[in-house]
Amino acid sequence: MGHLNSVAKERIEAICDSHANEKTPLIMILSDIQSEFGYVPLEAQEVVSAKTGISVAEIYGVVTFYSFFTLEPKGKHVIGCCLGTACFVLGAQKVIDQFSQLLGIKPGQTTEDGMFSIDELRCIGACAAAPAVMIDGKIYARVKPTDVAGIIAEIKAEGGAA
């Protein structure tokens, strides 16, 4: 992980300033950083610490507690496999296993080329579409293990190279 460039540092400071009126803004700041940069690296946490006076240890504790925040960048396409109960009883685990097998990564990991990450999601509320997979905001309904190779090919074709 490299050092933050000055633009990123200024941006993070601006995010901190935008929540200056809040009583306890830490999670709001981290959410903004995660959405904008795709992850919350240690360097970013140090900037937040210097700006807010909250210790890096406490910030790191918060970042690692919530699954929404990550220390590493996610892939260009995040394959969100729903593992809600409705999806599970209709075979979602086999769908995830198949994505893992074909992409060579476990859930939570990112492929070396930075193209794909697999996330296990907890109920996206699309129970009628179970097992459901959400990729780049689009919901794939009633996915079978045999559909997985086709979905990966489709995204590669649409998304181009990373």
Add this chain to the structure above:
Amino acid sequence: MYTSVEQLKADIEVFKKELASKFDGTDGKKYLQLCGGTGCLAANTMGIKEKFEELISKNNMEDKVECRVSGCFGLCSEGPFVRVFPEDVLYRLVKVEDCEEIFEKDVMGGELVDRLVYHDPDGKAVPCMKEQPFYKKQKRIALHGCNEIISTDYREALAVGGYQGFLNALEMKREDVVQAVLDSRLRGCGGGGFPTGLKWKFAFGSESDQKYVVCNGDEGDPGAFMDRSVLEDNPMAVIEGMMIAGYAIGADQGYFYIRAEYPRAVEHVNSMIATMEEKGLLGDNILGTGFSFHAHVRLGAGAFVCGEETALLNSIMGKRGMPRPRPPFPAVSGLWQEPTVLNNVETLATVPYILREGVEAFTQYGTEKSPGTKVFCLGGKVNNIGLVEIPMGTTLRELIFEIGGGIKDGKKFKAIQTCGPSGGCLTAEALYEGIDFDNMVRLGSMMGSGGAIVMDEDNCMVDVAKFYMGFICDESCGKCSPCRIGTKRILEILNRITSGQGTMHDFEELEEIASACKTNSLCALGQTAANPILSTIRHFKDEYVAHIEEKRCPAGVCADLVQYKIDPDKCKKCSKCSRVCPVEAIHGKPGKTPFEIDQSACIKCGSCLSSCPFDAISKE
């Protein structure tokens, strides 16, 4: 901007007439109302809208026909829906290709498109929503208005009775509002079932200059999405419930805590808050009455435990979302150590109904100790998947077989799991029991937030128990050891059993750890974590025993205990199975030698089984 109650009331009458005229045809237009629930949006509601709009403009009928998207119709497995007003015809499973036919036949010709409406078992068309079995036994209180209005349009929200409960509350003394909620015997719909009025009473009685109302929208129970639906489809109802709570306890600040996974809910709530502020319905000195209330939105960041109230408060305060011991209860010391009322989304959405329609109107539904209604998300192996709101006391049989339309593919009902990872499974023997808070606990489950997952004979109950334990293990915050260590050990035992390594001694150990978790954990997450295990052991001990003694998974789910085999005598060497195999584990020569499965490569996905036209493949 409204500055007086009279001015607002006059406008509400106008909005009511406007909305009614759309549905009863008095404004001379036809309306094509589409379902904007997640299920339907995923199945291309917006594509259908585009197509209808194209047809409207092509036929120059802009002043005669309008297409609009409302909230969720509830029956997610039959969407996308098109509901035609004023005739009130409901078309199901509509595709973009069907739009032209609907437009030409129904909209222009006034003729029913028979193939797209519901038919009863006798084959008779039942085009009207309210007369269909899925809707007949439902009563919408928390979901009131959700499938009628355009969710972010404040005029429509007001037209279906929104804000009226708050206006009524303003005319009452604060303690009388608390008393009304106490009298309604409303109980917390988030899972616990604690009397809402009692929470309010405690907070009312706490002395402080600053109090807060918090709406718990951290709906994490896998298989439950009713809170999201209410927040998306009628945000004003929840904001109104919060304002009533605020008025009653003397709070002028409210916080919504909503999962980050629900971006649309966040957007709709924010948009409604902004509109209400702009119109003077929210903010300082509301309608000149002297009462002020401000609402704010905070996002969850992906932690199931934040559904627990003290963990949620910690999360709003920017900390790790860990629970703390109670007392002090939030009603005494909550957000920033001030008295705080915490209610679930569904509870807050129910409050306006009580203040609008009266306590008796609410208590006429439901049972003595659990009045009113409850929203369930019916899912799994049931025909009608979706969102249903039923009076308490409705039996499980009515829920699953009448509203739910029975089990998929004519299979046999095995169990229904309520309350997700904190609940238990209920079997056929409970089918005639009424659903209410106390009955569910008595039967060994919990009401919970309202997830209701139906399972059939193809589901392995040990596997289901393992699934829930894996979930809890992931989501345990780690603060107290019974939950952190106990759930892990239980999961290890279950893993042993499902891989054929279990022993009969495991039962004792499971029960010992389960009772330790139950009595010693800090919060409800750990205290209820073992429920799925205990209830599956209670009802399906034979399945556990089959895994342990016979090394066999009766439902054929646990991969380590299952083998797929091809019968060489039945195999016609067509190669179909080897072509669908995702891992190329099936080998043979088409037309020459029977195919064989390489067991070491097989991932047991079952694709080959369903692909074989000759029933040559079996699961053992």
